[in-house]
Amino acid sequence: MTIPLRRPEAAGLDTGLAVRLACRRGAFAGQTSGLAPGHVQGNLAILPAELAFDFLRFCQLNPKPCPLIGVSEKGDARIPALGDDFDIRTDLPRYRVWQDGKLVDEPQDIRSWWRDDLVAFVIGCSFSFEEALLQDGIPLRHIEQGCNVPMYRTSVACAPSGPFAGPMVVSMRPLKPADAIRAIQVTSRFPSVHGAPVHMGTPALIGIADIGKPDYGDTVEVRPDELPVFWACGVTPQAVIAAARPAFAITHAPGSMIVTDLKNSRLASY
Amino acid sequence: MTIPLRRPEAAGLDTGLAVRLACRRGAFAGQTSGLAPGHVQGNLAILPAELAFDFLRFCQLNPKPCPLIGVSEKGDARIPALGDDFDIRTDLPRYRVWQDGKLVDEPQDIRSWWRDDLVAFVIGCSFSFEEALLQDGIPLRHIEQGCNVPMYRTSVACAPSGPFAGPMVVSMRPLKPADAIRAIQVTSRFPSVHGAPVHMGTPALIGIADIGKPDYGDTVEVRPDELPVFWACGVTPQAVIAAARPAFAITHAPGSMIVTDLKNSRLASY
Numbered sequence: 220m221t222i223p224l225r226r227p228e229a230a231g232l233d234t235g236l237a238v239r240l241a242c243r244r245g246a247f248a249g250q251t252s253g254l255a256p257g258h259v260q261g262n263l264a265i266l267p268a269e270l271a272f273d274f275l276r277f278c279q280l281n282p283k284p285c286p287l288i289g290v291s292e293k294g295d296a297r298i299p300a301l302g303d304d305f306d307i308r309t310d311l312p313r314y315r316v317w318q319d320g321k322l323v324d325e326p327q328d329i330r331s332w333w334r335d336d337l338v339a340f341v342i343g344c345s346f347s348f349e350e351a352l353l354q355d356g357i358p359l360r361h362i363e364q365g366c367n368v369p370m371y372r373t374s375v376a377c378a379p380s381g382p383f384a385g386p387m388v389v390s391m392r393p394l395k396p397a398d399a400i401r402a403i404q405v406t407s408r409f410p411s412v413h414g415a416p417v418h419m420g421t422p423a424l425i426g427i428a429d430i431g432k433p434d435y436g437d438t439v440e441v442r443p444d445e446l447p448v449f450w451a452c453g454v455t456p457q458a459v460i461a462a463a464r465p466a467f468a469i470t471h472a473p474g475s476m477i478v479t480d481l482k483n484s485r486l487a488s489y
Numbered sequence: 490m491t492i493p494l495r496r497p498e499a500a501g502l503d504t505g506l507a508v509r510l511a512c513r514r515g516a517f518a519g520q521t522s523g524l525a526p527g528h529v530q531g532n533l534a535i536l537p538a539e540l541a542f543d544f545l546r547f548c549q550l551n552p553k554p555c556p557l558i559g560v561s562e563k564g565d566a567r568i569p570a571l572g573d574d575f576d577i578r579t580d581l582p583r584y585r586v587w588q589d590g591k592l593v594d595e596p597q598d599i600r601s602w603w604r605d606d607l608v609a610f611v612i613g614c615s616f617s618f619e620e621a622l623l624q625d626g627i628p629l630r631h632i633e634q635g636c637n638v639p640m641y642r643t644s645v646a647c648a649p650s651g652p653f654a655g656p657m658v659v660s661m662r663p664l665k666p667a668d669a670i671r672a673i674q675v676t677s678r679f680p681s682v683h684g685a686p687v688h689m690g691t692p693a694l695i696g697i698a699d700i701g702k703p704d705y706g707d708t709v710e711v712r713p714d715e716l717p718v719f720w721a722c723g724v725t726p727q728a729v730i731a732a733a734r735p736a737f738a739i740t741h742a743p744g745s746m747i748v749t750d751l752k753n754s755r756l757a758s759y
Binding site (some may be wrong): 268272276280287292293299378410 | 538541542545546549550557560562563569570608648650651677678680684758
């Protein structure tokens with residue numbers, strides 16, 4: 220069994236609340252991978268209310284890349300379903316602020332950018348199912364190598380909704396066939412964090428020309444006795460929002476997720 | 490194994506498309522239970538766009554009573570995820586039209602009521618999981634008795650969203666303990682049609698004072714060797730919309746659902 224290395228700066232950040240409070244007081248601005256083991260982490264997208272229905276419908280239409288775990292009321296920084304002591308404006312390590320599709324700020328706190336017409340969307344992320352795979356004894360190469368998972372734009376189009384459209388982005392984990400079969404079983408139990416894989420085997424069938432050249436993340440080796448296994452990825456909604464070039468949007472900074480009070484094990488459907 | 494009786498008027502209505510086309514040409518205006526075996530049927534709610542985000546978020550917050558299986562674009566009568574040849578304005582047997590919370594029309598066709606600002610929501614219904622239970626050999630008393638399933642308002646509050654709030658409504662099926670355990674396993678595989686039960690045993694724990702007096706549907710006997718098993722029910726969003734008294738809304742008439750091209754078996758999560 221492989222376990223992600225705990226980083227020195229993670230000391231004491233063992234719960235969702237501890238991570239959020241550290242972020243809130245400006246004491247933590249790093250990556251959240253490996254923090255608060257067992258707790259659900261999520262991707263963040265904040266959009267003006269005029270786009271909120273179309274984006275929420277986009278997530279409903281595309282649940283594998285966009286598994287929603289929380290949506291705020293308009294103008295409300297709380298998401299009670301994800302934690303009681305919770306402020307989406309301060310509780311992430313770092314944010315990205317976008318205007319007309321351009322990155323304009325990368326702050327630790329978005330209180331100065333907050334508006335009464337904003338809606339926050341939190342989308343499940345692969346950390347949850349990776350924890351389940353590791354606990355099941357399935358080795359994950361990018362974690363062994365200490366790098367980011369490789370991610371690829373595919374030729375699979377998401378179902379569009381209003382201005383939101385674009386290809387599905389997938390992450391890839393090379394697995395021996397028996398581990399791939401078990402990984403399908405394990406991740407099927409977690410539909411709210413991308414669920415079962417969307418493809419395995421020949422990358423070209425989903426429009427990936429060169430498995431050695433990911434569009435995001437790092438390259439990892441696929442050995443002759445392994446299959447590349449592809450999961451829908453939370454970068455999809457980020458890419459779709461970027462392509463839609465809304466007048467205003469806020470997202471998490473890469474790797475700096477919102478850490479919730481939800482337990483990964485409670486996401487299991489069965 | 491118990492199988493719902495096929496009704497004479499159901500002859501030839503063996504697919505979702507066949508039912509929709511019969512409704513579209515005005516040839517069928519009855520109940521859809523037992524039609525198009527194996528195909529997913531859904532509850533319908535149509536609301537003005539100004540309420541669409543709040544209602545979609547209500548469904549996201551309350552997935553057990555409100556499992557969304559399709560949402561239209563604003564003003565668009567099609568929902569491609571549910572069928573190619575599909576018109577939400579004509580393809581149900583009968584509709585109910587509401588103004589300020591009052592029932593004003595019960596037509597077979599809503600083309601004259603349609604507006605460019607309407608959004609249609611289709612929510613999974615218990616017919617799908619009942620088919621899975623019957624196929625598994627679990628007897629369902631209301632089907633044996635040829636009556637409606639009993640439904641109850643509970644003391645369990647849904648998570649509110651904008652004007653949408655209210656108690657969860659549940660349906661009840663009496664089951665022997667071994668069948669109840671198996672029913673939990675079977676329905677857990679179908680999260681998009683209410684999923685696992687929300688309660689079993691003592692009705693008073695969820696605010697049901699008298700199991701013999703359902704708020705909707707018919708009374709069925711719970712025998713001494715049985716547990717009452719409660720599932721979240723698609724009447725919940727109907728009741729919540731009625732309580733919100735929107736200026737305008739359209740729903741299906743009770744028992745007259747939209748029949749889709751989706752197969753029940755394809756809803757299984759695992």
